[in-house]
Amino acid sequence: MRKSDKEVQPWVIASYISGAGILLVIYIMSGFWVSKWMVSHFEASAAWIAVGTSAGLILGVVNIIVLIYKLMGDRNG
Known part of the structure; x- marks a missing residue:
């Protein structure tokens, strides 16, 4: 039986949030290294370099x- 989208487990949300932090670091570092190159x-x-790093952040x-x-x-709320 498949769960509906409203019954998302808390650990799934936590993994998305931690993954988002890692993705942010990857984007910032990629912007830095590409602009430095x-x-x-x-x-x-x-x-x-500041422009590239800022673009990675954005x-x-x-x-x-x-x-x-x-x-x-x-979802509401």
């Missing part, structure tokens, strides 16, 4: 928001 490859200003937060909406669905 681009700065060294194209001999650009080091300020682009993308990570957007990913977490999408993940939360997907997990919560149409």
